[in-house]
Amino acid sequence: MAEHRYHVVYRGRIQEGFEPETVARNLVRIFNLPPEKAAKILRSRQAVLRKNLTESAARTAIAVLKRAGLDVVLVTVPAPEGISAEHEGAAAAPPPAGAGPPAPTPPTGPTPPPPARVSSRIPLRFHGSGSDYFRIWIVNIILSVLTLGIYSAWAKVRRKQYFYGNTRIDKASFAYLADPKRILVGRIIVVVFFFAYSLASELLPIVGSIFGLVFIFLLPWLVVRSMTFNARNSAVRNIRFDFAGTVGQAAVVFILWPALAVLTLGILSPYVLYRQKRFLVESSRYGKTPFSFAATSGDYYRIFLGALVPILIALAAAAAASFLFAPAAFLVVLGAYLYLLAYFSVKTTNLLYNSSRLGPHRMQATLGVKDYALLVLVNSLATAFTLGLFHPWAKVRIYRYKIENLTLLPGGSLDEFVASEQKQVSALGEEAGDFFDFDIGL
Secondary structure, eight states: OOOEEEEEEEEEEEOTTOOHHHHHHHHHHHHTOOHHHHHHHHHSSOEEEEEEEOHHHHHHHHHHHHHTTEEEEEEEEEOOTTOOTTOOOOOOOOOOTTSOSOOOOOOOSOOOOOOOOOOSOEEEEEOOOHHHHHHHHHHHHHHHHHTTTTTHHHHHHHHHHHHHHTEEETTEEEEEOOOHHHHHHHHHHHHHHHHHHHHHHHHOHHHHHHHHHHHHHHHHHHHHHHHHHHHHTEEETTEEEEEOOOHHHHHIIIIIHHHHHHHTTTTTHHHHHHHHHHHHHHTEEETTEEEEEOOOHHHHHHHHHHTHHHHHHHHHHHHHHHHHOHHHHHHHHHHHHHHHHHHHHHHHHHHHHHTEEETTEEEEEOOOHHHHHHHHHHHHHHHHHTTTTTHHHHHHHHHHHHHTTEEEEOSSOHHHHHHHHHHHTTTHHHHTTOTTOOOOOO
């Protein structure tokens, strides 16, 4: 019995959510077509885009073309005599019954190669070490002291470049591209502001109070500028990130909602955290593609409620220990604090990444509360016993644990996504040169 072959047929419409211009560009890129040929195909009621494929090759082609925005289907065709299963013929398939007029001539030119297989999981990796970072850390401290803090801007860039450059995803490293001079300008502004605030508070308390109110109203602007600076100076695969949040949106989530949380005696605190995380994620971009956030306020309330039982147990244990042996109460409180610190850090981090998407791609975070608490405990003890010298190793250990518990779950080929983004963000570097684009040190 002859083995069946398959045609990939365009059904005369594009996928919902795609613009015709975008789909036309994708057709040009995939099939190496002239733009007018791609436009003609999109206007047709039906077109055979790939012919006489094996089932595996046909389904791969279907996936690629759907991601490009085309509404396509497979049409089964008996293999003609003399065509083996390994050979892809060039005969056109007849249109399916009831499909309308005959299909127009399929695209000419070279047949595109089968796309690379899309991995279902891409883990992130960190290749740094505590000893390497120690050398950067100690030099940064010495030079910052000798220059009365001026070198701290360059120290920040060196530190971030080390951690970014050693963080890899699918064999590509992250990059930190900030200019230390802009960071220095931001820090000078912050230092001058707080110096003026301290002086005014000593001389005229009423002026100090006014400065405090001014700072509260400046906070949303500072948050937006800081997020914008760090996003635009972070990149992977030669594409920068971006931040599109506005000062008005930041004022709502960082001033209005926290004030309401205070008025409700903290009942709204989980909702405030949810609104802040949603604002930060949904305002972020990779190139021109925005991130989305699927978590709900209920998810954050569940995290807070999950901490109530440990808190009550810790309070009861501390009260009982205080009657028996006072130092034991201190140890109970310290242990409870360590656990709650790990609990909130792990739960909110996992929720943040597991609820965030970038187009069809999403992340998976698998941090564990016990593992993280133990890591923090060991780091804290080692740092204390070495009078702070273990700090670089502690920072690397925490960073590595977080990074290596993150996995990218791609919804398609990253190569196609990156190629598309690179075309769209060619002018992004010019935007990053905005005069007000400096780091304010948040």
